[in-house]
Amino acid sequence: xxxxxxxxxxxxxxxxxxxxxxVFLTFDCLRACSYxxxxxxxxxxxxxxxxxxxxxxxxxxxxxxxxLTFNGGEPLLHSDFFDIVNGLEECLKLDLxxxxxxxxxxxxxxxxxxxxxxxxxxxxIRVTFHPETMDLSETVQNxxxxxxxxx
Numbered sequence: 633x634x635x636x637x638x639x640x641x642x643x644x645x646x647x648x649x650x651x652x653x654x655v656f657l658t659f660d661c662l663r664a665c666s667y668x669x670x671x672x673x674x675x676x677x678x679x680x681x682x683x684x685x686x687x688x689x690x691x692x693x694x695x696x697x698x699x700l701t702f703n704g705g706e707p708l709l710h711s712d713f714f715d716i717v718n719g720l721e722e723c724l725k726l727d728l729x730x731x732x733x734x735x736x737x738x739x740x741x742x743x744x745x746x747x748x749x750x751x752x753x754x755x756x757i758r759v760t761f762h763p764e765t766m767d768l769s770e771t772v773q774n775x776x777x778x779x780x781x782x783x
Contacts, residue, residue, distance in 0.1 A: 647696035652727065657687065657713065659705035662733050665762050684712025688719045699756070701727040708733055718744040725750060731766065732759045 647653060658681060691700060700720075707713055708730055717726060726747035732739060748756040761768065 647694060647698055650696075650698045652699050652701045653694070653696065655691065655700050655702045655707075656704050657682075657702060657707050657710040657716065660709045661704065661706045661731075662709070663706075663731065663762055663764075663766070665764050681710065684710070684715045684719075687712070687716045691716070691724070692719075692721050694724065697725070699725040699727045701729065703729040706731055706733055708739075714742045717747065718742075720747055722746060726756065728757045730757070730759055731762065 659679060694700070702713075702717070707728060710716070717728075720726065724747055728748065750756065
């Protein structure tokens with residue numbers, strides 16, 4: 633399946649035909665990886681930020697069994713990230729792909745895990761490591777300070 637064209641409406645698309653629905657809250661990122669897909673072909677144009685209230689309204693209209701996968705850019709850099717994911721309907725399944733640029737304890741404290749709890753062959757919250765731009769010891773230390781190591 634290809635990307636959904638912007639001229640299509642949610643009512644015209646069978647969203648259950650997709651394995652997941654990518655949600656790009658922001659393309660902002662603290663990394664500058666040489667292999668970044670978002671920066672290929674001349675770079676990514678700066679785009680405005682959509683406020684959390686609008687994201688919640690739009691995402692809560694989606695009816696699908698496919699998970700909404702928050703990626704980007706770095707989703708945690710959106711100022712309303714926690715408000716958005718904590719404000720989504722209980723029927724929505726959620727995934728997160730992040731470099732975890734914030735303290736793991738703050739992440740756990742502010743995230744309602746409800747949408748991320750389900751039986752999957754992979755973790756619904758995945759922390760990526762980019763050796764070109766990240767320090768492994770800092771990344772492991774941030775995660776190991778967490779009282780919930782399965783995050």
